[in-house]
Amino acid sequence: MAAVLAAPTARLRDILQLRFTDLFAALPARTLNGISPANPLRRLARMAGYAALRLVGNVFRPIRNPEQLRGAVWLYVVSQNNYDSLRFIRDARPDSVLVAGQSKQIGRYNQQVNRLSLRRKGLYYWQFPFVLAGLLRLEGQRAWRFCDLIFNAIGYYEVYRRALRHYRPRAVVFANDHNDDARALLLACRAEGVPTAYVQHASVSTNFPPLGFDLNLLEGQDALDKYRQCGLIRGRVELVGMPKADAFLARRNTAPGIRRVGFAANLLDDTRQVADAVAHVLRELPGLTLTFRPHPGDARDFSFLRQQHPELQFSDARQQSVFEFLAGQDALIAADTSTHLEATLLNLASIYYRLGSPASFDDYYGYVAHNLVDRADSPAALVEILRRYQQHKPLDLYRRAAYYNATLGTPDEGRSQQRALRILREWLESSR
Template sequence: MPRNSKRSTSIRFRIARSTVNYFRLIYQTFNLDIFELNPTASYPEFEKGLLATLKPYRRPHAFLPRTLGFAAAIARSAKSVFENARPIPFNANQPLFVASTTNQKLAIRPIFDEMTTDSFWFDEQCKECVSTHANRLRIPFIPLVMLKALLSKGYRRKSFRHSVATYCEIHGTYLAFRLAFASSRPSCIVISNDHSAFFRTLEQAARHSNIPTIYVQHACVAEHFPPLNFDYALLDGQDAAEKYANKASRSKVFLVGISKYSKSENESRWTGSPKRIGLCCNALDQTASTIEIITTIQKSLPDFEIHLRLHPSTPASEVDKLIRKCPAGSVVRNDAKTVNSFAFCKSVDVIICGPSSMMLEAAMAETPVITVETDSNTDVYGFQKHGLCQTATSAHDLSNLIADIETRDRGAFRKAISYFCEGFNSPSRPQASSLAATLIENISNRQQIPTNWKQSKKHGWWRYSSNEPELEAETTA
């Protein structure tokens, strides 16, 4: 065959392949399940789960929020047409680390720092580039979202009352990532969120581009969380693995431990009599109950310092309002926006809080934890069930538990922690961040799993084996 004929055939083949890939991309974009990609709004289990058990949760019912959501999405898309859209700056053939909130960054940044191969951190500049491209690319799909809003029924239809903007972003975000991966393909993607629309859309785009995805747990897991759809999941411990195992998750699970926890920083908080109490509250806690706890402790344990820490999302005005209602000079304010949670837990002798990840943070700092039983305080994470904390039935009972905190069995406490954090009782086990980094490098380089990881025949998840037995339970006797 003449050379020109071969070249012509090759060009026609490339054009045909590009055309097929283009139509496949458009088809996959049109067929995205926007409800599956936004489970926090479209799964009734979320409202029946964490939000409903902590506090009556009210969704806006008016027609106005839905209309304004569509209008805002269209306005942002129109504005993006006139903006200068820069290419999304990924590095090809390198692991891509993606996080958005502070907790997510704390979960994967230690792993990123342990990587021995070049890796790329998805920063704010990358996020702005993706957002600009997504706002443009979603324009043709906004009518499709409006049509789904009209045709959907039940809980899914109600979800449009408060998630219109999120639904409108999904198609554009998916296309922006697919096009970016076509020009600069990461070797794998490390993600620290499993249920927000942005991260689930990123996972879908990566899967359709045949890029391995790795999920790193960034906070405690509740029973109502959706199944994991990542290729690999690096979980904190057995608690998370068991909860996800009941949901037909497709991920290959590794119990690595908590990456942000450093054993070298740990020290016992069980020496001497407790004098400093850390009281942690969030927007779901009743102000009257908080003030009652503070007043009771002040009367029964007058020599104790109470350090009050509110959730970082709490407005400053609400913090000031609560402190003004407390007895004068009864509390020391701790700023959650500037003081690291782990450092705060180490600075006090006992933590009082409701069901939140703060319980586990305190336990890993070996600071005893107490929770107060109320109608709205539900054991959504299983901390009470597995002995991670003690439970007070009243404010008076709380004072007694604080006074007797030194008598608690330290060995049982440490065993409870190891159920949530793999390897907590194995002193010579490598740091979780180091184990996770090694696994990610192997996945990135398409290498086999290291031989010191053993798969459980019963459960299917993988555990690190250092040929070292876990420490036996210690007693305070």
């Protein structure tokens, strides 16, 4: 029995690799509690709620996919950002379909993706006590601390293997390499011999799992250098730039100074420090138009900012894409977010300003270290940089992004989609 359960234990450890890192454990308590409650009773209650509402609910929820999944190229998405990153393949290839787990929330695209049934997922929860015991031996108390995440991840691999055998997709293309359901599908594809490809959808970290797809389409040298630090790279690697940015690169910001400033908050930012920074900028620079944009997955209520500052504008990340938001700005203020790279590509003046995240996340993506963005370490320094850019904003800030975007300054600049589609087509033909 122990030998039989060793494989599920090792598999769940792989699937949840990011959850067992020091970085994940160092998340702010507020953020971590939103993912996995610190209180053991609340963790157990969450597991019970998941079993009752999600697993049982899936059994009685019919799935009527509008498109044919059998033999298609699957574009597997776990978020609204994933959808935006892979939509260009769907638009170009009639044989491709966008796919997500049965109850996965894909933001404004919830009704536009096909669904993979998870009705049978509950059949595999008998594994939980044995897998938990195995992970306690391997990971210590972190396995108990995140037992609800282990519970939720069980069964994905098995039901996805069943789906792959039933539909026999030609290949599966991912835009995420670390979420539990995405990693489970990747491992299922390996077991069933289904080719896999990966399209990078955002900046990456050296804390990510080793790159494990048959074809890896990365944005630039930064991603490749980081993935080399993550471990052995499996499969072919091509640097293709950022496909989702193509339509916007021709409309780079050419304003000689800044008047419109975007403020992008993420899940790690402290609410009070966000509010203080917004108030400070509005008070010291009343001539600027400031637009606040919370992360699309942020459930916090920021309406108090609207009440305190009627002049503050808002961007709804669930309705407006990041590039649509940036197209209306001349500069960006944010902490650790890929939006800095996207802003710089559009020639915005981007400023890194920490808002209460743990020290372990300082310059998480290395944007400051590689001179992609300016850094402000105090409210006074932030205002000073903004004032400087009010007087003069260079027209070549976007060149700073060359290390992150392989097509910048080449004949393929603005044609990353065509480059990625060509490589993907050749790879699919060779994988027959």
